[in-house]
Amino acid sequence: MVRLQNIKKYFQTDWGQVAAINDVSLTIEPGTLVTLLGPSGCGKTTTLRCIAGLEKPHEGIIKIGNETVFSSAEGIALPVYRRRIGMVFQSYAIWPHMTVAENVAFPLDGTGLKKSEVNRRVENALDLVGLAEYAKRPAPQLSGGQQQRVALARALVAEPEVLLLDEPLCNLDAKLRVSMRSEIRALQQRLGITTVYVTHDQQEALAISDLVVVMSKGRIVEMGTPAELYERPKARFTAEFIGTANVLPVEGALRKTSAGHWQATSPVGPIDVMNNAAENSSGTPLVMIRPEHIQVSATPFAEAGNSWSAKLQSVTYLGNFTECQLNLAGHEVTAQLPGIAALKVGQDVMLRLPPDKCAIVRDDDHGSAVTPSRAAQPMAAAV
Amino acid sequence: MTAETPSLATIPPAAPLGARSRGGFDFSRLTLWVVVAFLVYQVIVPLAFLLWGSLKTSRPTDDDYLSLSLTLENYTSALGGHEFWEAMGNTVIYATGSTVLSALIGIALAIVVARTDAPFRSTISTLTYVRIIIPGLLTAIAWVFLGSPKIGILNGIWKNLTGSTEPLFDMYSMGGMIIAQGLDTFPLVFLTVVAALKSMDPALEEAAFTSGKSLVYTFRRITMPMIQPAVVASCILVFIHNLESFEVPLVLGLPIKTFVLSTEIFFKTTYVPSDYGAAGAYGVLLLVIALAGVYIYQRMTRRAYAFVTVSGKAFRPRIIELGKWRWPVGLACLFIVFVAVIMPTLVLVWASFMRFFQQPSMRAIESMSFANYQLVFKNSTVISGIQNSLLLGVGSATFVVLFVSIISWIVIRTKIPGRKALDFLAFVPQAVPSVLFGVAMLWLYLVVPLPIYGTLWVILLAYITRYMPHGMRIVSVGMLQFHPELEEAAYACGASWWRMFRKVLLPLLRPVIVTAWIWTMIHAFRELAISAILSGPETRTVGVAIYSLWTEGSFGLISAFSVLIILVLIAVSFTAEMIGRRFGVAGVR
Numbered sequence: 001m002v003r004l005q006n007i008k009k010y011f012q013t014d015w016g017q018v019a020a021i022n023d024v025s026l027t028i029e030p031g032t033l034v035t036l037l038g039p040s041g042c043g044k045t046t047t048l049r050c051i052a053g054l055e056k057p058h059e060g061i062i063k064i065g066n067e068t069v070f071s072s073a074e075g076i077a078l079p080v081y082r083r084r085i086g087m088v089f090q091s092y093a094i095w096p097h098m099t100v101a102e103n104v105a106f107p108l109d110g111t112g113l114k115k116s117e118v119n120r121r122v123e124n125a126l127d128l129v130g131l132a133e134y135a136k137r138p139a140p141q142l143s144g145g146q147q148q149r150v151a152l153a154r155a156l157v158a159e160p161e162v163l164l165l166d167e168p169l170c171n172l173d174a175k176l177r178v179s180m181r182s183e184i185r186a187l188q189q190r191l192g193i194t195t196v197y198v199t200h201d202q203q204e205a206l207a208i209s210d211l212v213v214v215m216s217k218g219r220i221v222e223m224g225t226p227a228e229l230y231e232r233p234k235a236r237f238t239a240e241f242i243g244t245a246n247v248l249p250v251e252g253a254l255r256k257t258s259a260g261h262w263q264a265t266s267p268v269g270p271i272d273v274m275n276n277a278a279e280n281s282s283g284t285p286l287v288m289i290r291p292e293h294i295q296v297s298a299t300p301f302a303e304a305g306n307s308w309s310a311k312l313q314s315v316t317y318l319g320n321f322t323e324c325q326l327n328l329a330g331h332e333v334t335a336q337l338p339g340i341a342a343l344k345v346g347q348d349v350m351l352r353l354p355p356d357k358c359a360i361v362r363d364d365d366h367g368s369a370v371t372p373s374r375a376a377q378p379m380a381a382a383v
Numbered sequence: 384m385t386a387e388t389p390s391l392a393t394i395p396p397a398a399p400l401g402a403r404s405r406g407g408f409d410f411s412r413l414t415l416w417v418v419v420a421f422l423v424y425q426v427i428v429p430l431a432f433l434l435w436g437s438l439k440t441s442r443p444t445d446d447d448y449l450s451l452s453l454t455l456e457n458y459t460s461a462l463g464g465h466e467f468w469e470a471m472g473n474t475v476i477y478a479t480g481s482t483v484l485s486a487l488i489g490i491a492l493a494i495v496v497a498r499t500d501a502p503f504r505s506t507i508s509t510l511t512y513v514r515i516i517i518p519g520l521l522t523a524i525a526w527v528f529l530g531s532p533k534i535g536i537l538n539g540i541w542k543n544l545t546g547s548t549e550p551l552f553d554m555y556s557m558g559g560m561i562i563a564q565g566l567d568t569f570p571l572v573f574l575t576v577v578a579a580l581k582s583m584d585p586a587l588e589e590a591a592f593t594s595g596k597s598l599v600y601t602f603r604r605i606t607m608p609m610i611q612p613a614v615v616a617s618c619i620l621v622f623i624h625n626l627e628s629f630e631v632p633l634v635l636g637l638p639i640k641t642f643v644l645s646t647e648i649f650f651k652t653t654y655v656p657s658d659y660g661a662a663g664a665y666g667v668l669l670l671v672i673a674l675a676g677v678y679i680y681q682r683m684t685r686r687a688y689a690f691v692t693v694s695g696k697a698f699r700p701r702i703i704e705l706g707k708w709r710w711p712v713g714l715a716c717l718f719i720v721f722v723a724v725i726m727p728t729l730v731l732v733w734a735s736f737m738r739f740f741q742q743p744s745m746r747a748i749e750s751m752s753f754a755n756y757q758l759v760f761k762n763s764t765v766i767s768g769i770q771n772s773l774l775l776g777v778g779s780a781t782f783v784v785l786f787v788s789i790i791s792w793i794v795i796r797t798k799i800p801g802r803k804a805l806d807f808l809a810f811v812p813q814a815v816p817s818v819l820f821g822v823a824m825l826w827l828y829l830v831v832p833l834p835i836y837g838t839l840w841v842i843l844l845a846y847i848t849r850y851m852p853h854g855m856r857i858v859s860v861g862m863l864q865f866h867p868e869l870e871e872a873a874y875a876c877g878a879s880w881w882r883m884f885r886k887v888l889l890p891l892l893r894p895v896i897v898t899a900w901i902w903t904m905i906h907a908f909r910e911l912a913i914s915a916i917l918s919g920p921e922t923r924t925v926g927v928a929i930y931s932l933w934t935e936g937s938f939g940l941i942s943a944f945s946v947l948i949i950l951v952l953i954a955v956s957f958t959a960e961m962i963g964r965r966f967g968v969a970g971v972r
Contacts, residue, residue, distance in 0.1 A: 054589050080592035087593035093586035097608040106604070107594035151590075234703060 002051060002162050002194060002324060003026040007060035009046060010217075021057065022047045022218035023152040028162075028211075033188050035205040038215035039241070044198045045166055047215070051196060052087055053080035065161045086155030087164040090171065092147040094139045100150055101135040101157070107158040115178030125153040128187065145176050152184070156191070162194040163188070169204065177201075181208050202242045206230065214238045228361055230290075234278035236363040239288045246294070246333050248287040255274070256362065261361065268329040272306050275359035293357035294335035297350045298343065307352040312343055324353055395660065418789055426811050429823035435671075437663030437827050443829035457664035467665060468648070474643040474669075477632065478559055478625040486618045490725075491573025492716055496573075497580040499703045501511045501713035508577075508722040511570045516952045517728065518909035519567050520929055521945045525632035525727035526563045528734055528938075531556030531879065536730060539742040555639045566723040568624055572617045580606075585701050586877055600704065616683040623676040626669070627816030629912040635932070642935065644669045645818045645912070652822050652916060659826070666819040677814040728949060734942035755943035767921075768928030771839060772775025772908045779846035780903035783854040784896050785920045786847070791859040792807035796867060813852040821916030822844055828856075839920040845917060846907045852901040853906075861895030862888075894962075900960035905952055 021043045028034045033066055036044035049055040051062060053069065062070040063222040064085070066209040069078040092277070095103055104125050117331045119366075129149035134142065142150065148168060155163055168184070169177045184313045185208040188195050201203055205212045206226040213223040214237065222234045229242055239245040248266045254276070255263045262273045264287050271287050278285075301307050310326040310333065326333045328351060341347060436443065438453040461467040482567045492511065530536050530552055538550035553559060587609065591601040632643045642650070644665055651662035704713055734740050759765055764873040787809070793799060794806045812820065824845045828836040835841045869891065873883040889896065911926030918927045925948065932941045 052589075054592065079597075080589070081595045081597050083593075084595075085593055088591065089586040089590055090585055091586050093584060093590035093592075095605060095609070097611075106596070108593065109596075109604075110600065111595075153592070154594065164593070313756060351701055 001065060002026075002061070002196065003031045003061075003063040004051070005061040005063075007050060007057045007062065008048065009043075009050065009055065009057045019218045021050065023061075024215075024218070024220055026213060026220065028194055028196060030194050031192040032210040033185065033197060033208060034211045035197045035199060035209040036213050036215055037199060037202060037205040037241075038221075041198060042215040043218040044200075048164055048166055048196055048198045051162070051381070052085055053078060053083050072251075084158075084161040085161075085164055086158065086160035088148075088151045088155050088166065092149045092151040092171075094142070094150050096138075096140045098139055099135070100131065100137050100139055102141070102281055103139055103150055104153045104157050107154060108314060111158075112284055115314040116223055119275060121157055122153075125157040126154065128357060129153045129183075144172055145180065148172065148275055152187070153207040156187075156193070159303050161194065161252045161301070163193050165195065165197045167200070170199070175216075177204070184208065205225050206242070212242075214241065216241075224245055228277070231357075232275045232359050233288065234279040235283075236286055236288070236361045239359075239361045244289050244291055244334065245361075246291060248289075248331060250285045250287060250360075261355070262361065268308050268332065271353060271358060274353040274356045278360065278362045281362050283364040284358050286363055287353075288359045288361045289357055290320070291323070291334045291336040293354060294333065295352040295354065296326070296335050296337055296341070296343070297352070300345070300350050303352070303353045306349055306355055306358070307347055310351040312347045312349050315341060315343055316343055384722040398485050412512055414789070415793065415799070418786070419502075421788070422805065422808050425844065425851075426808055429820065429827050429848070430670075430811075430815065432830070433819065433823040433829045436659055436822075437667045439663075440660050442659055443826045448830065454456070458668075460623055461661055461664040461668070467668075467873065470644050470647040470665070470666075473557070473636075474626065474645075476557060477564070477643055478622055478628070480486045480561035481564035481568065481584055481625045481628075482556075482618055482622040484561060485569040485572050485621050486614070488565070488569040488719055489617070490576055490614060493573045493576035493580060493713055494567070495716050497577045498701070499705050499709075499712065501716065503710055503713045503717045505783070507720050508715050510724045511573050512956075513953060514567070514720070514724045516905065516956050517571045517724070517949055518630075518911075518926070518952075519564075520630040520634070520909070520911050520926060521731065521949065522567055522727045523563055524553045524623060524732050524907040524929075524933060524941060524945070526559065526741065527634065528730045528942075530559060532741075534740055536742060544755050557641060560631050560635045560641070563635060564628055566626055566701075567631070568621045569723065571624070572622050575617035576610060578664055579610040583609055588701055588715075612683055616680055619676050619680040619683060621939075623673050623680070623814065626676070627818065628913075629816075629818055629915075633911075633912060633930070641672050645816055647771060648816075648818050648822060649915065652825070654807055660821060666816075666822060669816055670814065670819060673814040673816060677810070678921065681810070705850070715843070728946075731942045731945045731949070734938055735946045737939055737942075740938045756947075758940055759943050759947065762940065763933075764923060764928045764931060768925045771922055772774050772910075772925040775840060775843055775910075775914075776904040776908040778843050779850060779907045780900045782834045782847050783841075783903045784858065784900050787851060787855040787858045787899065788862075788892065788896065790890065791862050792884070795859060795862050796870070809855045810852050812848045815849075817849060817910070817912035818916065820849055821913040824913075825916055836923065839922050841920065842914055842917045842924070845913045846903075846910065848909075849902045849913060850906060854903055857899040857902065858892065858895050865891055897959060897962055901956060905956060909948070909952070 004024055004026045007021050008019065010017045011020050012018075012325065017240040024043070026034075026251060031308065036047055037112045040042050046055055050057050050070070051064070052300040057070065057072065059072045060066060060070070062071070064083055067078075067084075068074070068076055069083050070076060072241075082309070095106070101122055105118055108121060109158055113121075123132065123136070126135055129152050131146060131149050132148065139147070139150065151168070165184070169180055172180060178196060181204055184197075188208075197205075197208065206229075209226055211223055212229050214221040214229065214235070216237055221237050222229070229238055233242070236245075236247060239247070248268070248271070250264045250266055252265050252342075255265075257263045257272070260274055262276050264271045264273055266287060275285055296312075308328060310328040311334075312324055313327050313333045314325040316323045317340060320334065321338055324335045324341065324343065326335060326349070333351065437457055438455070439448060440454060440456055441448050482931070492507060495501050496507055505760070527535070529535050532538055532550040532553045535550065535554065538552070539553035542548065554563065583606070586890075588601055588605055591605045592598075596604070628643075629645045629649070632641070632646045632650075636642065636646060648662045648665050648669070649664070651658045717846055733743065735755050736753070738750065738754060740754065741747045741750075755902065790805060790809050794802045794809075815823075824841055828841050835844075866887075870883055870887060873887045874880075878886065909926055910924060911930060914922075914924040914927050914931065918924060929941055929944065930946070
């Protein structure tokens with residue numbers, strides 16, 4: 001288990017003090033894989049390095065297992081090498097002057113273990129990552145993916161309390177990234193090791209995590225399981241950072257119409273929304289829907305409600321789906337339709353937002369920090 | 384020149400030369416052959432003459448010099464004689480000792496400056512840089528003022544303090560020579576190790592910490608092995624440099640008849656009765672050692688590159704907090720650079736105000752005057768020395784940068800067969816001791832019927848070859864930073880090779896070219912070994928002028944001249960550094 005309490009860390013820059021971590025509290029349950037997700041500069045790597053002890057927070061308490069490794073109040077700051085961690089670095093940090101086996105054996109050097117025991121553990125660790133026959137290779141002769149595995153074996157060989165991974169896959173090519181991430185997840189599950197994983201890749205985060213912690217500007221925006229964050233995000237920032245989101249402004253207050261149903265008054269009319277995870281939080285409410293959940297049809301829908309006429313502005317065939325840009329009463333909406341859509345540009349179509357797929361998200365100042373990374377731009381909302 | 388003009392050269396990158404010339408004469412191939420021919424002439428021919436001379440007992444001016452009657456007599460008498468082995472022994476002790484001293488100081492200072500929070504770090508760096516600029520001849524002289532048993536100021540203070548009649552130490556000794564040279568060459572090690580420490584990914588050390596290893600353990604097992612190739616490579620370079628070192632053995636070794644190979648060769652060539660054959664044999668044997676060093680150096684640097692990823696990424700190095708050791712460590716390092724840089728400079732300043740050299744005292748302070756500074760500008764040796772050295776400095780620097788820019792381009796950007804050989808050829812002069820190269824040029828132009836013997840031209844040609852390897856290293860490193868597409872874009876816009884070279888490559892390379900120019904200029908300006916052999920009465924350089932004033936015993940005049948030279952050189956190189964920064968590239972020191 002790893003527990004962070006009110007961690008604060010500042011950096012001195014030319015234009016004053018900047019909070020790299022601004023009051024972050026987080027509990028990572030034993031045996032789970034938690035991802036810190038956010039754009040660059042959001043404080044995720046700094047948080048990880050604070051856990052490792054490579055950075056020193058200015059305030060807060062960090063516990064690894066039952067041990068307090070850092071506490072500003074008590075003046076505790078355990079050095080890195082006394083914390084029971086294993087870490088994989090973005091650059092892998094494989095020592096080029098050693099062989100694969102020497103790299104992996106390094107954490108066990110000088111610990112008083114018998115040589116035969118060291119060899120056994122190194123073999124096990126290399127077996128675990130599928131590099132058993134590379135033991136005698138000089139480390140620089142490995143490919144990126146193999147170095148990645150060596151780094152993983154080295155981080156695991158001393159059986160640490162917690163495994164820390166700092167953007168471990170970002171230097172690999174796309175295909176390898178996908179296969180490595182499932183390997184890492186499988187390994188983590190098999191060993192049941194508590195793991196903190198830093199990434200800026202939202203797909204990676206969704207694919208491997210028990211819990212995703214979304215960070216921005218040194219704060220935790222929200223956390224939840226991958227499905228929660230994708231289907232029912234609380235914050236607009238989360239909705240737009242993870243996947244693509246259409247966002248419609250809400251005029252006036254939300255009205256609870258029946259159990260599990262809210263009515264939001266938007267510029268196109270009232271929208272029936274069935275998800276409101278952030279019911280009690282502050283911030284401007286907005287209606288969010290994913291492009292693949294929007295229904296588009298040349299003829300009116302059978303179901304009543306949440307359906308309007310819109311003008312089709314562009315149709316782009318993208319292989320696994322067709323992307324449509326629609327103008328809905330002056331708001332641009334992106335919809336992704338399965339297969340090849342028999343629609344023409346300029347055509348008037350019907351558009352439906354299924355209530356169970358609509359979610360209320362809240363906008364605070366984090367929203368502005370995001371530049372959507374996908375080609376499809378979210379609806380230009382009146383903000 | 385416009386794109387329509389018949390192209391002077393159309394060398395497409397990554398294609399055989401001349402493959403695209405549209406009919407007519409292929410100028411690119413001509414440019415290439417001119418460069419190659421000049422390089423061969425400048426490097427191979429003098430060395431061939433050296434080898435030839437070592438196999439002859441007659442003199443270059445004799446009629447049968449070019450006849451094929453060769454003999455190994457020079458070698459057998461050298462290897463069988465006592466003189467050679469004594470010089471050889473001295474050379475090995477001297478070069479090894481001063482290299483070890485350089486390495487110890489250079490590594491220690493580099494670690495403190497690059498990796499700790501000790502105070503005075505930037506002062507130490509700056510003074511180390513100044514140490515590179517101050518000519519070795521001047522420090523050798525300064526060390527006499529400081530550590531001569533009779534007039535040395537440090538010995539004087541020691542005698543006053545202790546009442547002893549014995550000096551504290553005698554710089555006129557092998558130990559003194561080693562100290563003077565070691566303190567002269569440590570910056571080379573320092574700069575290399577600092578660069579290696581800074582270009583090392585801090586994650587490599589952090590990975591050791593997260594593997595449960597302490598700072599000391601990590602330093603021993605990770606950091607030291609990582610920087611080891613760079614350390615060894617720089618030590619070999621310093622060793623080669625010390626092997627050919629001339630100034631210190633001349634000033635400190637000659638009075639006690641301690642010869643190293645470079646001074647032995649110098650005297651066998653220039654003093655009557657001269658023995659050219661023996662000088663040639665000594666030279667070739669010295670060259671063999673130096674070439675072995677260069678070979679090892681090149682292998683080591685290749686390994687160093689395999690280790691240190693040249694990503695150009697600026698890493699924020701991990702700083703070791705020294706705690707209570709902060710001040711002691713900082714002060715100790717400051718003391719070392721004080722001894723190596725400030726003390727020799729101060730003693731020259733002191734002597735420059737004295738009509739006759741004397742120990743510091745109230746009486747001495749009262750007798751201080753600017754008389755020497757006035758005399759400097761009236762001394763004809765000094766004036767002509769400055770004129771000649773300026774001409775040589777500007778001439779060789781300009782030619783070297785132009786020449787190495789073209790060679791670097793050929794080596795880096797083309798796939799011409801033989802470009803590796805070109806690279807090697809341009810590096811060979813690094814291994815040739817200056818004295819030896821001077822001798823080789825002397826013999827060459829005694830035989831070749833070009834009327835340049837005894838003129839500045841012969842010195843200029845020698846300097847060009849001598850300073851080419853370093854210029855080449857600076858410029859090619861700069862060129863490697865630019866993507867070939869920048870050049871290809873120029874061709875795509877219709878530019879010829881020559882137009883691309885002038886309009887794209889040279890402007891891009893301006894910072895490194897400025898650096899290489901200044902470096903060559905400074906070194907050529909203060910050069911002694913080559914000009915000592917090639918100078919005639921009309922072609923004395925600054926180095927030769929200082930040495931002849933030294934043998935005349937004009938201490939005050941030399942000191943005033945030295946202070947002026949040091950000031951000018953520091954001003955020039957710091958201006959160059961600033962220019963380099965303005966162009967966005969820090970100077971390659």
